[in-house]
Amino acid sequence: MRHSVLRTWSADSAFGGRCRRPDLRNFHRVPIKAISNIASPFTRQQGEQAVSFERVIDGLEIDSLASLGFHGPDDIRGLMASEGVRNAALVTVPIGSTLAVSLDGDGGQLSVLAPPDIPSNVKKAIEVVAGLIRETPNHQLLILAVLLLWARKYGSTAWREYCEGLLPPAREMSCLLCYTPGELSTLQLPHFVDEAARQHDWARWAHSQWLSSSSGALRRLGLADALEDSVWALAVVRSRAVEFQMGMAVGSGSGSGFKAGHDSGPEPVRLGRGRRLPTGPVVSVLAPVVDLANHNNDPNCVIQLTTDKSRIVLLPRRPIRPGEPLTVDYGFDRSSLELMADYGFVTSANPYDGEVELPEADKLPSLELSRLEAAARALRRRYHPAAMTPRRQGLSEAAAAAEKEEDGRSSGGGKGNGGGGEERDVADEALATEEEEHEGVAVEEEDEVVISETAADTGAGDGSDFTSRLRAAVALLSPRTAPFPGAPANSGNFSTPATQRIIAGLWHKLIRHCIESLPTSLEQDRALLEDIIGGRVLGFAAGPSLSLDPGAMQGPTSAFEHPPRPQPPVGGSTPPVSSKPGAAQLRMTSERKAVGAVQGETVLAAATAAAGARDGVSGSGKGDDSENEVQGTDTRRRAGSATTNSVAAPPKLTHQGSRGPQDDSSDVEAVTAASAVEPHAVVGSSGGNGSEARSRHGERTADVICRTGRRAGRLYAAVRARVEHKEVLAVAEQLLVQYARN
Numbered sequence: 001m002r003h004s005v006l007r008t009w010s011a012d013s014a015f016g017g018r019c020r021r022p023d024l025r026n027f028h029r030v031p032i033k034a035i036s037n038i039a040s041p042f043t044r045q046q047g048e049q050a051v052s053f054e055r056v057i058d059g060l061e062i063d064s065l066a067s068l069g070f071h072g073p074d075d076i077r078g079l080m081a082s083e084g085v086r087n088a089a090l091v092t093v094p095i096g097s098t099l100a101v102s103l104d105g106d107g108g109q110l111s112v113l114a115p116p117d118i119p120s121n122v123k124k125a126i127e128v129v130a131g132l133i134r135e136t137p138n139h140q141l142l143i144l145a146v147l148l149l150w151a152r153k154y155g156s157t158a159w160r161e162y163c164e165g166l167l168p169p170a171r172e173m174s175c176l177l178c179y180t181p182g183e184l185s186t187l188q189l190p191h192f193v194d195e196a197a198r199q200h201d202w203a204r205w206a207h208s209q210w211l212s213s214s215s216g217a218l219r220r221l222g223l224a225d226a227l228e229d230s231v232w233a234l235a236v237v238r239s240r241a242v243e244f245q246m247g248m249a250v251g252s253g254s255g256s257g258f259k260a261g262h263d264s265g266p267e268p269v270r271l272g273r274g275r276r277l278p279t280g281p282v283v284s285v286l287a288p289v290v291d292l293a294n295h296n297n298d299p300n301c302v303i304q305l306t307t308d309k310s311r312i313v314l315l316p317r318r319p320i321r322p323g324e325p326l327t328v329d330y331g332f333d334r335s336s337l338e339l340m341a342d343y344g345f346v347t348s349a350n351p352y353d354g355e356v357e358l359p360e361a362d363k364l365p366s367l368e369l370s371r372l373e374a375a376a377r378a379l380r381r382r383y384h385p386a387a388m389t390p391r392r393q394g395l396s397e398a399a400a401a402a403e404k405e406e407d408g409r410s411s412g413g414g415k416g417n418g419g420g421g422e423e424r425d426v427a428d429e430a431l432a433t434e435e436e437e438h439e440g441v442a443v444e445e446e447d448e449v450v451i452s453e454t455a456a457d458t459g460a461g462d463g464s465d466f467t468s469r470l471r472a473a474v475a476l477l478s479p480r481t482a483p484f485p486g487a488p489a490n491s492g493n494f495s496t497p498a499t500q501r502i503i504a505g506l507w508h509k510l511i512r513h514c515i516e517s518l519p520t521s522l523e524q525d526r527a528l529l530e531d532i533i534g535g536r537v538l539g540f541a542a543g544p545s546l547s548l549d550p551g552a553m554q555g556p557t558s559a560f561e562h563p564p565r566p567q568p569p570v571g572g573s574t575p576p577v578s579s580k581p582g583a584a585q586l587r588m589t590s591e592r593k594a595v596g597a598v599q600g601e602t603v604l605a606a607a608t609a610a611a612g613a614r615d616g617v618s619g620s621g622k623g624d625d626s627e628n629e630v631q632g633t634d635t636r637r638r639a640g641s642a643t644t645n646s647v648a649a650p651p652k653l654t655h656q657g658s659r660g661p662q663d664d665s666s667d668v669e670a671v672t673a674a675s676a677v678e679p680h681a682v683v684g685s686s687g688g689n690g691s692e693a694r695s696r697h698g699e700r701t702a703d704v705i706c707r708t709g710r711r712a713g714r715l716y717a718a719v720r721a722r723v724e725h726k727e728v729l730a731v732a733e734q735l736l737v738q739y740a741r742n
């Protein structure tokens, strides 16, 4: 089912009828770099991937001069200019191709603006829910999450492909909401543990009260079978939605530190057609492709709403060269602590870190960098045995002693295999830690954090993506050295205790995931290598899927084998996600049709009754055609950071006012009725759904392993680790020879 605006971008573009689509030529840079000696299969693969991405764009009417690539010392996935641009929009997304809500300033009344093809009764039910929770912080984020889950399940093919193909799965998102308890503990800052707990509480509340297919008020829509689904949607909107503060003059700023949407950038674009947004204090939007822009303190782009409020545009703030990463300021002059709390990353040279105070600094354990360094050296020895001697010269006494201790542990561990034991020790420790996490045991912090030593020590130009990541990690902790090859020394300022701790935790997460990606048997290694070499693991949707289902394997074939590990629960109580095989995708299509045919009168009547009971909910499209002259808009990346400049505080059930969820049982009933659909359209019972499909793909399928840069790095590291094993090495060589011949 395609709604009316789903057509190819055409001549009435505001930018001279340009018809451009994102070009994925850069999308596979990481794998290409990683296995640079076998370029030809990748070249072929790039073409296939580009076609696959175009299908997404076709369905969402997005005009773009940007491509997807990996950039920065940490190789993060993001947008890059596919050609030089001076003042044209780099990306234009009509409101009809977004998910958008507007929040009325006074009463906090919310209207769903997009997607336009959402059935009116479903829309009404969602707006009723919004009315019920309007006193809870950031409730528009929850509503955006509802829309996202709806679009993933029942929206156009383009939306579903976008959700499955470009949005990262929960475990790959870096925001605190997606941290496991063990990962949180390695952040070493109680502040983050508390913040993550708040976010988890919020997600659990949102799931059980509203989103859950079994207990939520919107259960008849079958949006979220498991908490994991809700966490995914909430994490996506927290980290990717953009908020527009309407009615602000260009250049005025807001006093709250908003950066995007004003100052010296080009004038907002005037466009003549399309659906118009109503004027209102706040509009929150999840805009595909625009949401791929990364943050920079000195961004080269700004996100704006056009003056007629019909499109979201990514505009250059200065001339942009082809291939340049496109970045925006997520706003609020955030310090590293704030960036980490909201988005799960920190940046180098953050000008706002000067004011960062470590909460309860006196109570924190010391950050034992020497132990981190020792762990890093153990790992590095696996890759660069030759570089050992010069490195030792630079060791501090403490670090050398720690390394000795580490060496002793490794050799005493009985792992053997020609000096390969240290890395596996690191891997085994992390795996053990993982198991402990499942048991609810607190993990030791620093042991598994792998940080290399100095940029100069790491050896250059080995083509290893993993090594470059280690090098970046080194630089992050050693501001004396260059953060990446070619960069001037001292250009980073990760020198505050707070940022060092954050970095240590981040790298722990990365390394842990490298280890998690280890295949579980030689047969799987072979298949995985085959796919890597054959170019089938570069991205999404292209090439045959490779099942990595451990159940399909005959049994241990490798000394390094580890049993498959269950997914760590997010927030502690994630119900298991079914991964039973089935025609989930096919079912999704028919279910979508079924729900698309929601029985209008019953639902609308119930919704209206509920709305009346709550002092009225506006009709859809309230103020749609408002002609209010807004000269500019202010944007900020949402991240739960409302105008109060606070992170998304989860609504604490016990602390809600009269509007609190527990007090609203009658309303909940009303909304349940409002969202009811005919029995045949109830999808929760079908067993085939998006989360199941995603679970299978996310967990088991090699062709989605590399969706994000971090994941690509992990995969490569995993393969590198496995390649240490002689048998796997032999297989790899065989395969390489075979592919070279072909």
Ligand SMILES: C[S@@+](CC[C@H](N)C(=O)[O-])C[C@H]1O[C@@H](n2cnc3c(N)ncnc32)[C@H](O)[C@@H]1O
Pocket: 074, 076, 077, 078, 166, 168, 173, 174, 175, 239, 240, 291, 292, 293, 294, 295, 296, 343, 344, 345, 346, 347, 708
């Ligand atoms: C709006 S998304 C940007 C696109 C995202 N990188 C992707 O691949 O989908 C925001 C997320 O990107 C990552 N991110 C954005 N800017 C970053 C930066 N400067 N450094 C590291 N990670 C960043 C964080 O994980 C953040 O939560």
